[in-house]
Amino acid sequence: MKALTALRHALPVLALLAASPALAAADRQTTIELAAEASRPAANDLARATVFAEASGATPGELGKRVNGLIADGLKMARSYGNVRVQSGATHTHPVYGKGNRIEGWRMRSDLTLESTDAAALSELLGKLQASLGVANLSMLPAAETRRKAETEATLAALAAFRERAKVIADALGKPFRIRHLSVSSSGRPPVMPVMRAAAMVADAAPPPMPLEAGESLVSSTVSGQIELIE
Structure with a gap:
């Protein structure tokens, strides 16, 4: 009975000793951190602008009438363009x-946001x-769908670049590899064209369209992660 009890106490120790080579092998695995990036152009096919009415006066009530009237006129004109969204x-x-x-007085400003995939209409x-x-x-x-397409292409290219870089490193060390984890992020900002407030034009003058140049935005995707060299 004493021998059986001693054996029971010894079993966990024996199991740990049996597993220790595997644990030691796992500890010896070499891991490498790396990252890769790719970019793709996206057409700037969405125009967005903010228009505003601003005035100063003696009382808030007086300002409200003036500013709200200007905004109401702007809304009416914008709604006559069916392909321009206004908010x-x-x-x-x-x-x-x-x-x-x-x-000594009050100042008031009110905004409208305009957006359209028809740049010529918004310009006019x-x-x-x-x-x-x-x-x-x-x-x-870029409009939402245009950006998604460019982002997908950039992500696929970044993943391929990550795997290629991982293979180059592993081959240089003479080891096969496996990917342990990955993180994917995207970025890309549209160009913003600040516009100063324009002076009111003569009522009977033909208003020229505002010049717009679409161009492209660069959408980037970054893949970072860790690979493990297989011994």
Whole structure:
């Protein structure tokens, strides 16, 4: 009975000793961190702009009438372009302080956001709106589907580059390899064309379209991860 009890106590130790070569082999595995990046161009086929009405006055009520009237006119004109999406933006009213930190007046600004895949139509509309509204934050960027396509192509290229780089490293060390984990991220920003507020044009003057140049955005994908050399 004592011999049986001693054997039971010895079994966990024997199992650990039997497993220790495998554990030691696992500890000896060489891991390598690496990353690869690829980029693909995406056509800037979506135009986006912010137009705004801004005014100063003695009272918030007076400002509201003026600014809201300008925005209402802008909305009406924008809605006449069926291929331009329009959305109300932020509205801010704040006091203007003078000497003695006393309120001398008020200032108000209200925005509209315009967006279209028809750059010519948006360009024409912006030209007309500049007669009474300011234009800001004008940008050309890829539409959602265009960006997704470029992002997919960039990701596939980055994955291929990662595997190729991993193979070069493993071959140089004379070892096969396996991928332990991967992380994929994408980036790419559209160019933003800041536009200063334009002076109101003469009412009977033909408003010229606002010049727009589409160009391309570069969409990048980065693959980073770890490979393990197989002994």
